[in-house]
Amino acid sequence: MPYNKGFDNRLHFAVKRTTVKLRLSFKIQVNIQGSTLPIEPSDFAHNEAWLLFQLNEAPVMTEADGDFNAMAIMEVATGMIFGMVLVQVRVPGLPEFLSRKLLADAEAQSGSRPQKLFVASEYETDDLVRVAKVMGVEVERVPAKDLSGITQEAREGFAAHVSRVRVQ
Numbered sequence: 001m002p003y004n005k006g007f008d009n010r011l012h013f014a015v016k017r018t019t020v021k022l023r024l025s026f027k028i029q030v031n032i033q034g035s036t037l038p039i040e041p042s043d044f045a046h047n048e049a050w051l052l053f054q055l056n057e058a059p060v061m062t063e064a065d066g067d068f069n070a071m072a073i074m075e076v077a078t079g080m081i082f083g084m085v086l087v088q089v090r091v092p093g094l095p096e097f098l099s100r101k102l103l104a105d106a107e108a109q110s111g112s113r114p115q116k117l118f119v120a121s122e123y124e125t126d127d128l129v130r131v132a133k134v135m136g137v138e139v140e141r142v143p144a145k146d147l148s149g150i151t152q153e154a155r156e157g158f159a160a161h162v163s164r165v166r167v168q
Contacts, residue, residue: 038142038146039051039076039118039142039146039147039150041076041077041078041079041150042077044076044077045077046075046077046078047075047077047110047111047112047114048076048077048114048115048116049075049076049077049114049115049116049117049118050073050074050075050076050082050106050114050116050117050118051073051074051076051117051118051119051147051150051151052071052072052073052102052117052118052119052120052123052125052128053071053072053074053120053144053147053151053154053155054069054070054071054072054120054123054155055070055071055072055084055151055154055155055158056069056070056155056158056159056162057155057159059089060086060162065088066088066089066090067088067089067090068086068087068088068089069086069087069089070084070085070086070087070158071084071085071086071087071094071098071102072084072154073102073103073106073117074150074151074154075110075114076118076150079150079153079154080109080110081154082105082106082107082109082110083101083102083103083104083105083106083109084102084105085098085101085102085105092124093123093124093125093126093127094123094124094125094127094128095127096127096130096131099125099127099128099130099131099132100131102128103128103131103132103135103137107135113135113136113137114137115137115138116137116138116139116140117132117137117138117139117140118140118141118142118147119139119140119141119142120141120142120143120144120147121141121142121143121144122143122144123144
């Protein structure tokens with residue numbers, strides 16, 4: 001079921017002391033036809049809904065700074081990834097400052113805010129939910145398995161790029 005219409009595979013790593021900076025540009029358009037996904041991209045207008053998901057299945061490992069998870073925000077209707085942050089595995093959830101950064105980056109990339117943000121119910125995202133609500137964005141928690149059909153292509157692309165890059 002190919003639904004990757006375009007893929008910009010620029011991936012930049014820079015590791016400094018205790019900070020890992022990762023800039024990832026994905027151009028992915030989701031076109032899932034005849035699917036029975038709980039969240040159908042075709043049910044949403046452009047920029048009506050975003051979803052937060054974890055890009056990596058296994059932690060991104062660094063020698064100096066520990067292990068990280070990559071959390072991303074994707075626009076549901078088009079499949080474009082509007083923002084991503086790295087969160088240390090040992091940090092529970094998505095801290096408020098990273099929540100603000102992720103949502104601000106996504107808003108800057110998209111040009112507006114969504115009406116709804118889908119978040120996997122398994123993630124600890126209380127700070128992100130609070131920040132989103134202050135921004136006037138409705139948050140809906142859904143099981144991660146309900147998001148996997150939409151996010152699979154992005155997660156596979158991320159895994160392919162990370163596996164080719166050695167992080168110091």
